[in-house]
Amino acid sequence: MNDFPFRIVGFDLDGTLVDTAGDLTAAVNHALSLVGRAPLPEAAVRPMIGLGAKHMLEQGLAATGGVPDGDVERLYPELLRYYEDHIAVHSRPFPGLIEALDRLDALGVRTAVVTNKMERLARILLGELGLADRMATIIGGDTLGVRKPAAEPILAMIERCGGGRTAFVGDSIYDVMAATNAGVPSIAVSFGFLDRPAADLGADHVIDDYGELIPLLETL
Incomplete structure (x- = not known):
């Protein structure tokens, strides 16, 4: 022993x-693109990580113009689907x-x-x-x-x-x-x-x- x-x-x-961070940033930006938002740089997304993907999405929407009613619920499954399909590209x-x-x-x-x-x-x-x-x-x-x-x-x-x-x-x-x-x-x-x-x-x-x-x- x-x-x-x-x-x-x-x-x-x-x-x-x-x-x-690279793969999470790509997933957030995919979700943002679906509502016509500009992509965020990885440096902006890194501090949003830690409380789960839904929180990260909410923070990403807030940083690019606000969080419209229903957008989080609609975009969250899209973010998860994209992330799962690209989970270890850069990680x-x-x-x-x-x-x-x-x-x-x-x-x-x-x-x-x-x-x-x-x-x-x-x-x-x-x-x-x-x-x-x-x-x-x-x-x-x-x-x-x-x-x-x-x-x-x-x-x-x-x-x-x-x-x-x-x-x-x-x-x-x-x-x-x-x-x-x-x-x-x-x-x-x-x-x-x-x-x-x-x-x-x-x-x-x-x-x-x-x-x-x-x-x-x-x-x-």
């Missing part, structure tokens, strides 16, 4: 494990992630995903990138009927992974709040889809790349 201090390390998906794991997962595997640590993305889409994306089978569990925004910043998805992850000392890694205030609400240490990544500086998210720790993750965890 190794003396690594954690049994479970959970991760957010978009902006934490995987840089999905790639962040640098150093695979090496960090390999090291956690070697240490006997269970890894898992808790995302506000729909579970089905999360599984498709992680499958396309060869990451799904590496995760002990994948919990989406629709899995439990409650999502981050609630504690329940983190607590369910811990239960499904068999319990033990846990840390959670994310890139948004919702990730930090969910970890805090569940009573586990939070680690923010400074390279994610930030709507504010990583230092302002209130996380217990911040890392600038995945090479820093395991050395940090070893000190906690």
